[in-house]
Amino acid sequence: xxxxxxxxxxxxxxxxxxxxxxxxxxxxxxxxxxxxxxxxxxxxxxxxxxxxxxxxxxxxxxxxxxxxxxxxxxxxxxxxxxxxxxxxxxxxxxxxxxxxxxxxxxxxxxxxxxxxxxxxxxxxxxxxxxxxxxxxxxxxxxxxxxxxxxxxxxxxxxxxxxxxxxxxxxxxxxxxxxxxxxxxxxxxxxxxxxxxxxxxxxxxxxxxxxxxxxxxxxxxxxxxxxxxxxxxxxxxxxxxxxxxxxxxxxxxxxxxxxxxxxxxxxxxxxxxxxxxxxxxxxxxxxxxxxxxxxxxxxxxxxxxxxxxxxxxxxxxxxxxxxxxxxxxxxxxxxxxxxxxxxxxxxxxxxxxxxxxxxxxxxxxxxxxxxxxxxxxxxxxxxxxxxxxxxxxxxxxxxxxxxxxxxxxxxxxxxxxxxxxxxxxxxxxxxxxxxxxxxxxxxxxxxxxxxxxxxxxxxxxxxxxxxxxxxxxxxxxxxxxxxxxxxxxxxxxxxxxxxxxxxxxxxxxxxxxxxxxxxxxxxxxxxxxxxxxxxxxxxxxxxxxxxxxxxxxxxxxxxxxxxxxxxxxxxxxxxxxxxxxxxxxxxxxxxxxxxxxxxxxxxxxxxxxxxxxxxxxxxxxxxxxxxxxxxxxxx
Numbered sequence: 001x002x003x004x005x006x007x008x009x010x011x012x013x014x015x016x017x018x019x020x021x022x023x024x025x026x027x028x029x030x031x032x033x034x035x036x037x038x039x040x041x042x043x044x045x046x047x048x049x050x051x052x053x054x055x056x057x058x059x060x061x062x063x064x065x066x067x068x069x070x071x072x073x074x075x076x077x078x079x080x081x082x083x084x085x086x087x088x089x090x091x092x093x094x095x096x097x098x099x100x101x102x103x104x105x106x107x108x109x110x111x112x113x114x115x116x117x118x119x120x121x122x123x124x125x126x127x128x129x130x131x132x133x134x135x136x137x138x139x140x141x142x143x144x145x146x147x148x149x150x151x152x153x154x155x156x157x158x159x160x161x162x163x164x165x166x167x168x169x170x171x172x173x174x175x176x177x178x179x180x181x182x183x184x185x186x187x188x189x190x191x192x193x194x195x196x197x198x199x200x201x202x203x204x205x206x207x208x209x210x211x212x213x214x215x216x217x218x219x220x221x222x223x224x225x226x227x228x229x230x231x232x233x234x235x236x237x238x239x240x241x242x243x244x245x246x247x248x249x250x251x252x253x254x255x256x257x258x259x260x261x262x263x264x265x266x267x268x269x270x271x272x273x274x275x276x277x278x279x280x281x282x283x284x285x286x287x288x289x290x291x292x293x294x295x296x297x298x299x300x301x302x303x304x305x306x307x308x309x310x311x312x313x314x315x316x317x318x319x320x321x322x323x324x325x326x327x328x329x330x331x332x333x334x335x336x337x338x339x340x341x342x343x344x345x346x347x348x349x350x351x352x353x354x355x356x357x358x359x360x361x362x363x364x365x366x367x368x369x370x371x372x373x374x375x376x377x378x379x380x381x382x383x384x385x386x387x388x389x390x391x392x393x394x395x396x397x398x399x400x401x402x403x404x405x406x407x408x409x410x411x412x413x414x415x416x417x418x419x420x421x422x423x424x425x426x427x428x429x430x431x432x433x434x435x436x437x438x439x440x441x442x443x444x445x446x447x448x449x450x451x452x453x454x455x456x457x458x459x460x461x462x463x464x465x466x467x468x469x470x471x472x473x474x475x476x477x478x479x480x481x482x483x484x485x486x487x488x489x490x491x492x493x494x495x496x497x498x499x500x501x502x503x504x505x506x507x508x509x510x511x512x513x514x515x516x517x518x519x520x521x522x523x524x525x526x527x528x529x530x531x532x533x534x535x536x537x538x539x540x541x542x543x544x545x546x547x548x549x550x551x552x553x554x555x556x557x558x559x560x561x562x563x564x565x566x567x568x569x570x571x572x573x574x575x576x577x578x579x580x581x582x583x584x585x586x587x588x589x590x591x592x593x594x595x596x597x598x599x600x601x602x603x604x605x606x607x608x609x610x611x612x613x614x615x616x617x618x619x620x621x622x623x624x625x626x627x628x629x630x631x632x633x634x
Contacts, residue, residue, distance in 0.1 A: 003214050008206040009187055010084040010178045012248050017044035020251060024224075029073050030258040030266055038073055046073075048174045050081035050156070052163030054112065055173075057136055057154075061086035064108045064189060068092040068101070068123070069116025071230045071256050074140045074156060076243065078114040079234070083187055083206075085177045090189045090201075091235035093581040094120075095574070100199075102127040104191055108201060108432065109133045114156070117141030121148065128152070183207030189432055190237055190384045201432035202384045212387040212426035213245030215407040219392055220354045220378075226252035226273040227351075231263040232281075236582055238359055241388035242276045267348030275355045279362040280583045282377070283489055285347050286366055290492035291517055292346075307335035311372030318371070319398060332374075340374055349375050356380050358389065358403075360584050361463070363486025367400040379403040381463055385447055387426040391461050402460035412461055413446070420453045420463065421446045452478075469587055471502040473559040484509075484552065484560065485585070491548035492517050496572045496579075498590060499562070500598060506563035508601040510594065511545055512536075512571045518544070533626055536567040542631055549633050564601055566628045568594075570614060597628065606630050 020026070020040035027043065028035045038046075054065070065082035067075050067089065079089040090108045092101060094116075101123050105113065111133055115121045117140070124137045139145060140156035167174065187206045191199040222228075228247060232239040243254055252274075257266035267275075293304055310331045317324050324332070344350045355370070358380035370377040381403035382389035391412065393404035406412045410424040427447045430438035441448055452464040464470060465480035473479050481499040488497040488509065495514040501507035515532050518541060522529060529535040545567060553561040572578040578590050591598060600608035607627045614622050 003183070003207065003210045005183045005207065007183050007210060008083070008181050008185065009209060009244065009248065010080070010181070012210065013047070013080055013084070014044070014175070014178050016040065016248060016251055024251070025253050027073055027076070027254040027256065029256040030262070030269075033258075035255075035269075043073075043077070046077045046160070047080045047084060049160040049163035049167065050077055051084040051177070052166040052174055053159035053161070054081060054087065054163075055085055055177075056162040056166050057112065057159065059085060059087055059112065062088060062186075063112070064088050064090050064110045065112045065114070066090040066092060066105060066108065066110040067114045067234065068094060068096065068120045069114070070094055070260060071232070071234060071239075072116065073256060075114065075116070075234060076230075076254070078138070078156070079244075082112075084174070086181060086185075088186050088189050090191075091233070091240075092191075093233050093235045095581070096123075097575060098123060098126055102130055103198065104201075105134055106131045108189055108191075112136050112138060114138045114140070118144035118148075121145065121153065125150070181206070183210065186429065188240065190240075191235070192384050200434055200437055203429040203432055204384075204387055205429055208387040208426045208428060209240070209245045210249070211409065211424070212389060212407075213241065213249050215409045215424075215426075216241070216389055216392065217246055217250060218408055219394065220274075222246060222250040222252050222274055224251040226250070227255055227270050228252055228274055229255045229257065229263075229267045229270050229272045229348075231257050231260070231267070232277060233581070236278075236359070237382075237384045237388045238276050238278065242274070245387065264348065268345065269348075271348065271351035273351050273353050275349070275352055276380075277355075277357060278359040278582055279357050279366065279486070280360075282357055282362065282366055282370065286369055286490070287492045287514065287517070289343060289347070291520075294492065294517075294521075303339050307339035308372060310335040311340065311374065312368060315368060315371035318396075319400065321396075336374065344373060344375065349373075352376065354378060354395070356392070358382060359582050361465070361480070361482040361486055363483065363490055364400045365487060365490035369490075371398070371400075381420075381461060383449060385428045385441060385449075386422055386424065387428070390422050390424060390426070397458075399456075399458070399460055402456060402458075402462050404461065405459055406461070412455070414454055415448075418452045418454065418464070420449045420451045420461070422449065423447070473501070473507075473557075474505055475557075475559045477557070477559065479560050481587075484556070484562070487552040488549065488562075491551065493521070493544060494548055496585075498572070498585060498587075500591075500601065504602060507559075507561060509549065509562045509565040510568050510590075510597060510601075511549075511565055512568050513541065513545065515571070532571070533569045533624065536569055537626065537629055539629075542567065542629060546631065546633055553633070562633055564630060564632050566597060566601065566608070566630045568597075569610060569624060569626050569628060576614075600628075600630055 017040045022039045022041040024040055025037045026040040027038045065087045067078050069075050082089050092104055113124050115124050121139050137153050138156055183206045186203050188204045190202045230243050255270045257263040314332045355375055355377045378393035380389050381391040390410045391403050391406050413421050423446050452470050454462050465482050471479040484499045485497040488494050494511055496512040498510045513536050549562050574581050597608050607629050610626050612624050
């Protein structure tokens with residue numbers, strides 16, 4: 001498909017809806033246990049009446065329309081409706097706290113907010129007085145909404161009814177509005193995860209989004225008969241990339257799970273052909289397989305070990321671009337029919353042609369694991385400011401320590417300081433209300449990523465780490481803490497890890513145990529405990545975690561090995577600002593919050609006293625008084 005300067009997302013949507021009409025399913029949603037199909041004709045009509053309803057409410061060209069809620073057709077209709085009549089879409093993460101909602105709604109100058117149901121409406125009501133430009137709050141799930149009668153609240157169906165009346169008066173209005181605008185107009189305002197400061201609003205044009213999708217699809221074409229499961233937040237650029245940029249152009253079917261809790265089960269039911277997820281999703285899949293292995297019978301364990309050994313050997317031959325001897329091909333087939341087929345089906349990966357991961361670093365252990373299963377997993381590199389993706393692995397040319405080669409239409413260079421810079425038609429327009437940050441990020445048409453990396457002899461990009469996060473070890477060598485953190489997380493017993501050691505005498509780690517997995521292990525060992533806090537500090541658990549660290553330390557130079565560690569009394573949490581919404585570590589924040597732990601790790605102390613307060617999701621607070629043990633890795 002040719003992407004011209006005049007093409008916009010609404011124009012493409014209208015073309016595809018007319019092409020497929022009622023003959024093809026555009027999306028499905030699972031409700032009450034049944035997959036409900038929505039044709040392209042249904043999609044068009046819902047968007048059309050919602051668009052015209054927004055016009056009736058007073059939406060003008062360039063107004064911001066925000067969406068918050070789980071992945072569902074109504075959320076996508078709201079986004080598309082706003083774009084069709086010249087609005088700009090702003091997505092918020094469904095689990096955003098009140099302060100985050102207030103900041104984004106106020107900073108973006110949002111005029112209309114679509115909230116899924118009562119929870120989202122309550123958040124919106126609580127911040128409305130501090131966001132003077134917010135005029136209407138629109139909801140679509142009626143559960144719990146009966147006694148809400150504020151005049152600024154209106155249901156999605158009511159907005160569509162307003163649109164139907166306007167359509168009767170001006171039947172050509174929708175089509176006229178869709179045909180307006182150009183590819184250079186702002187389509188979406190995306191708020192970055194803000195690992196170091198307040199989130200910045202990145203302005204992305206229609207052309208940014210569409211050209212990125214076009215070039216990705218030229219590398220790995222999808223088919224209009226393909227299925228894609230949309231279950232990651234629309235506030236994440238990766239989901240927009242697959243659902244909008246690629247989904248509209250290819251015309252494949254979007255599938256919305258019943259809810260976040262059933263997503264994995266629903267993925268298995270659909271058996272998607274393409275998948276994109278951040279590393280944490282693949283880490284969770286890996287952990288689920290490892291836990292099943294720990295629970296399995298002796299014979300099942302042997303079969304798994306046999307198939308895994310074959311899988312890794314064949315994957316390594318493919319990585320090295322060596323021919324696979326016939327006897328290894330036969331063994332691979334045996335491994336597939338005995339173990340891998342069922343495992344891939346369990347994970348919902350049996351129909352996958354291409355699986356992508358990006359948004360953060362993925363460790364080589366996880367990457368090899370999926371290739372050993374026969375899943376064509378590819379690393380991508382990109383960022384919100386380049387509409388999602390600029391570099392990807394090619395099938396048959398995959399190196400687990402790189403992120404591949406630039407997609408067509410993209411130039412990648414490394415500056416003298418080792419910073420990765422990008423130039424392409426997908427580079428964003430700038431940051432909203434932040435000319436200083438825009439001037440720093442955009443220089444002579446190049447996007448400065450603030451990531452360190454280099455291009456290897458095969459032309460593959462190797463991403464080292466964020467510039468601010470690169471360590472200098474005691475021997476003077478640079479080192480990426482993310483690399484070691486992902487190795488530690490390959491253990492089923494470790495849920496999160498935080499590695500410290502920049503310009504210090506040795507590397508230390510603060511680890512968060514996986515409560516469910518370690519708890520099951522403790523039950524089998526007849527170890528009694530009452531809470532996460534108590535379990536994490538058991539001497540037997542420290543022995544268990546030390547073994548995992550020794551495994552992660554293997555093959556690393558001495559200066560890069562974890563020498564000392566402690567188990568944290570709680571999990572790291574995005575609600576506590578310790579992680580971003582995409583589960584990236586806010587390194588500067590945790591260093592400040594846990595400065596006492598940090599000091600103890602680099603002293604002669606064998607424990608650190610904790611006296612603090614933690615806040616639960618429901619607002620309850622608990623006072624924590626405990627001692628964290630500190631242990632040297634022998």
